[in-house]
Amino acid sequence: MTDTTTTAWDTYARKKPGGRRLTNAKGETTWFNWTQYPDHGPGAEVLGAERSSPILELGCGTGGNLAHLATIGHRAVGLDVSPVQLDAARERWGELTGLELHQREALDFMSDTEERFDAVFSVFGAVWFTDPEQMLPAVRDVLRPGGVLAFSQRPPVEGCYGCQASYINQADDPNPLVVKRWDYTAEKWVAQLDQHGFRDPLAIEIPAPEGWTTGTLLVRAMAPAGPS
Template sequence: MTDTAAWDTYARRRPGRRRTNARGETTWFNWTQYPDHGPGAEVLGMGRVGTVLELGCGTGGNLAHVATLGHRAVGVDVSPVQLDAARARWGGLPGLELRRSGALDFMSETPERFDAVFSVFGAVWFTDPARMLPAVRRVLGPGGVLAFSQRPAVEGCYGCQASYINQADDPNPLVVKRWDHTAATWAALLQEHGFRTPTATEIAPPEGWKTGTLLVRAGAPTS
């Protein structure tokens, strides 16, 4: 299993999700790094009740919202700190299942097929797409949807990059790998691995902010 130190540290330093959003809702879906901004769970295309998998579910806010919509919502994460926080807040929700596992490990072992797989600044961003995309294709049912979001790549800095997670009591940050690509490259990679009708678009940030969010979506073949 992936080393959890970086993600446990990240979890301890990150503030928890608000109790309600701007609309007063207790659960909601947020693809971007900004509150009350961007599209919601409709991106997953779940027109009927089904089973959804989140890769790198963290503290479970988006996954909890999926469960409240009536879907079976399965989340995997390597960090016990993240999962403890998810269970403390959302553990009583019907349909919510939390598993401690690396994303690739889980997908290589599960016999299940999912109607949608998603990742919000999560495991899809932090895993080599040459390994991640075939694994997702294997667990997506016919016509299923893969959707993920991440920060757009810095111009000229593509492929495997380093992300740094600062530690409060140590001047040396922890380092994790991430994979940055242009929208066009993501679309090409998805087609290469058998996905259909891929789209990759940048969601503009709220007024006063500079960095948008890259939202990528593609479907599995229908048969």
């Protein structure tokens, strides 16, 4: 990871309003959310993982989704480049059994680990902000045969596809920090996953709740099966 990348996501973390609520609309203290809206969309069932499965999150932020997976019995491993985000995650969730947090860049961690995961996921996280030509092979290599990759991100603006710039403003500097993101249509993501050897790729847009206009792109595929 670069100092600029870490600074950018630390700045984003400090600017992000509030934190995860203590309970959701059902009164649950942990829950899973793929979208940018509270109490909206599918949950952890998208990952299709059995209890006690090892699951890896790329760009875990303050750890709310990862904490839910640990609570329901998974070994939940999270990566983030921002120490500010990880400090917040440890403060709230650090006592949970099965939760493991690392300040690492996603590609670096996946190139180093020998562990294989039943699922890898990213919610507006590292999959969105890493070149898929590097990210997809790396994820495929750390998934067990038949394991699931799932990620969500904002749908692309029409006509603005591929590598785009996200700007993060700094309070004491008129020059914003820039991080790259990769915006593709659902059809393009399906083609990318197929090209990199994933099975049964599916990409759908979850409509925004009433009163909002921007939906959430949710993408899911499976790693190749092992030898017969």
